[in-house]
Amino acid sequence: MALDAFAPWEDPTAKPLIQFQNVTKRFGDFTAIDTLNIDIFEREFFALLGPSGCGKTTMMRMLAGFETPTEGSILLAGQDIAPVPPNKRAVNMMFQSYALFPHLSIWENIAFGLRRDRLPKDQIAARVEEMLRLTRLEKFASRKPHQISGGQRQRVALARSLAKAPKLLLLDEPLGALDKKLRQETQFELMDIQEKTGTTFVIVTHDQEEAMTVASRVAVMDHGQIIQVATPDVIYEAPNSTYVADFIGEVNLITGKADPKGDALHMHWAEAQPAIVGAPLEGAQAGQELHYAIRPEKVSISAEKPTDAANAVQGKVLDIAYLGNISTYHVELAGGQIIKAQAANSRRISRRAFTWEDDVWLSWTATAGVFLER
Amino acid sequence: MRQMSWFNVTSLTLGFAFLYLPMLILMIFSFNESKLVTVWAGFSTKWYVELINNRAFLDAAWVTLKVAFISSTLATVLGTMAAIVMVRAGRFRGRTLFSGMIYAPMVMPEVITGLSLLLLFISLGMDRGVFTIVLAHTTFSMCYVSVVVSSRLVSFDQSLEEAALDLGSTPFEAFRLVTLPIIAPSVVSGWLLAFTLSLDDLVIASFTSGPSATTLPMKIWSSVRLGVSPEINALSTIMILVVAVGVVTASLINKRNVLRQRREEAAAAKLA
Numbered sequence A: 001m002a003l004d005a006f007a008p009w010e011d012p013t014a015k016p017l018i019q020f021q022n023v024t025k026r027f028g029d030f031t032a033i034d035t036l037n038i039d040i041f042e043r044e045f046f047a048l049l050g051p052s053g054c055g056k057t058t059m060m061r062m063l064a065g066f067e068t069p070t071e072g073s074i075l076l077a078g079q080d081i082a083p084v085p086p087n088k089r090a091v092n093m094m095f096q097s098y099a100l101f102p103h104l105s106i107w108e109n110i111a112f113g114l115r116r117d118r119l120p121k122d123q124i125a126a127r128v129e130e131m132l133r134l135t136r137l138e139k140f141a142s143r144k145p146h147q148i149s150g151g152q153r154q155r156v157a158l159a160r161s162l163a164k165a166p167k168l169l170l171l172d173e174p175l176g177a178l179d180k181k182l183r184q185e186t187q188f189e190l191m192d193i194q195e196k197t198g199t200t201f202v203i204v205t206h207d208q209e210e211a212m213t214v215a216s217r218v219a220v221m222d223h224g225q226i227i228q229v230a231t232p233d234v235i236y237e238a239p240n241s242t243y244v245a246d247f248i249g250e251v252n253l254i255t256g257k258a259d260p261k262g263d264a265l266h267m268h269w270a271e272a273q274p275a276i277v278g279a280p281l282e283g284a285q286a287g288q289e290l291h292y293a294i295r296p297e298k299v300s301i302s303a304e305k306p307t308d309a310a311n312a313v314q315g316k317v318l319d320i321a322y323l324g325n326i327s328t329y330h331v332e333l334a335g336g337q338i339i340k341a342q343a344a345n346s347r348r349i350s351r352r353a354f355t356w357e358d359d360v361w362l363s364w365t366a367t368a369g370v371f372l373e374r
Numbered sequence B: 001m002r003q004m005s006w007f008n009v010t011s012l013t014l015g016f017a018f019l020y021l022p023m024l025i026l027m028i029f030s031f032n033e034s035k036l037v038t039v040w041a042g043f044s045t046k047w048y049v050e051l052i053n054n055r056a057f058l059d060a061a062w063v064t065l066k067v068a069f070i071s072s073t074l075a076t077v078l079g080t081m082a083a084i085v086m087v088r089a090g091r092f093r094g095r096t097l098f099s100g101m102i103y104a105p106m107v108m109p110e111v112i113t114g115l116s117l118l119l120l121f122i123s124l125g126m127d128r129g130v131f132t133i134v135l136a137h138t139t140f141s142m143c144y145v146s147v148v149v150s151s152r153l154v155s156f157d158q159s160l161e162e163a164a165l166d167l168g169s170t171p172f173e174a175f176r177l178v179t180l181p182i183i184a185p186s187v188v189s190g191w192l193l194a195f196t197l198s199l200d201d202l203v204i205a206s207f208t209s210g211p212s213a214t215t216l217p218m219k220i221w222s223s224v225r226l227g228v229s230p231e232i233n234a235l236s237t238i239m240i241l242v243v244a245v246g247v248v249t250a251s252l253i254n255k256r257n258v259l260r261q262r263r264e265e266a267a268a269a270k271l272a
């Protein structure tokens, strides 16, 4: 990320491609999208993350033109797109349900959009072949959608939406049904397509690893609102709330009372335990309730008390989750709080250093975790 | 299958006898040699030959076919449109009233439908003939088409049409290229149903036709009043066959479609 200078959202003169301005969408008296404001820039790979039912698909459907905002407006390249019908928008969407045409073959499904543009026959054929190759569906070109597997159908839907090489591509969970290897390959293909064509992607995913891999920025949503928009590393390392911290990856959350001490912030959280020391949080008052979030992989586990760590607590191994390359240790502290720590399995499982019921020390540096107000 | 009890067998036999015995007798007697309808005098096809040479019957048959073809086609177009509106419009005030009004002609006594149409045509000063029968038949068979088509549309995945729009087709193209091919079997069976209904109708046609147009059922009805002839039996036999073929085809199309849908869903579930 550091090498990549692409960051138009930090440039105040940059013109966003898409702007949501106070967009609210209600279905009856249910609010699916709640006064949403967001700017998405050209050539971005924008990932929407959030629990089921938080309004991701609704946002996409508004961009594609199938829903109109109840309030507010959506601008595409500075123009309000409300009066533009879906078939006149330079936007293609891959549907969460795929929406493949059951009466057409895979080939015809992919060619559908190209034919609507009245392209010459050979050009259509060439483009369809290209898409089939890209999604490895050459063998299935003449089959009908019900004659292929779920993952293959997902690839057809992807190929169909990519075929027209639109300015803006909306992908609603494009890779969920693919196995891990194919998913990674397709992710790289998508990024490659984006580099080559400069298409702007808005992608919904439930897989945070995917969001981390492909996205230029990630928006974490909840109940129709955007909780945080930032680059993947910021979302992961500096979440703005316990909700975001908890949603992305594994995290230990500890609640306590603030105690600012010079250029460090201390947090008292249990009678018998030392205060947690961390980087200061702007505006934190003494005695204010705070949360501390720290990722399991930033917590070290050792048999002896480390001498130089800013934070060190003692506990007992309660459980070990073996994940192949790493293990997660669930350690119970004296007050009953459970902290997860991850360690790489550099040795064979039979020779690992700690086992159930062992007394261990957990430690982490002052900058490993973050304090959060909410 | 479980052995059927004697009671079930008897009720089944009686029920079917009640339904089909009259037609069967009619069909048998259409091959009767004798001119007397009730006395069997040996097998012959001479009444069919005579029928073919009867100008009045042939004219009536031609009118009937013309009316049935045009009215069922119109009814299919209108009924499909009505079905789409009713299924797509979602909830609005008075929806139940509206859909009730589309289906009401199905339960309306034919005499009333016929009479009200007659009054309408008279007050509009229209000459009654083939055209007015076509209008009348379109009116009452369109609700049957609408019922058949909307039962298919209910399970039609709306996002298919959205996908078509998204890929740049106009709303009309989306309908023609995606929706229509998918619901086509139900449209065809709706058309067949409308066709047979029009072929069958006597009451409404009698009300709305003029001296220039006589349909086959009307012709049969008027000749029967002068006495049943074996010729009528032959004609009725042909009509029964035509209607039966129409109805059976319609239901076969429907059934095959349901089966295919089920098979595809099963295949999809297995693969997914």
Ligand SMILES: Nc1ncnc2c1ncn2[C@@H]1O[C@H](COP(=O)(O)OP(=O)(O)OP(=O)(O)O)[C@@H](O)[C@H]1O
Binding pocket: A027, A030, A032, A050, A051, A052, A053, A054, A055, A056, A057, A058, A059, A096
């Ligand atoms: N047409 C509709 N009528 C009423 N409510 C709707 C409609 N469409 C969506 N909703 C509601 O709006 C909310 C947001 O739906 P949406 O489909 O955007 O969720 P999502 O974030 O895409 O969820 P998922 O991850 O499960 O796909 C849901 O609670 C849903 O029930």
Ligand SMILES: [Mg+2]
Binding pocket: A056, A057, A058, A096, A172
């Ligand atoms: Mg969704």
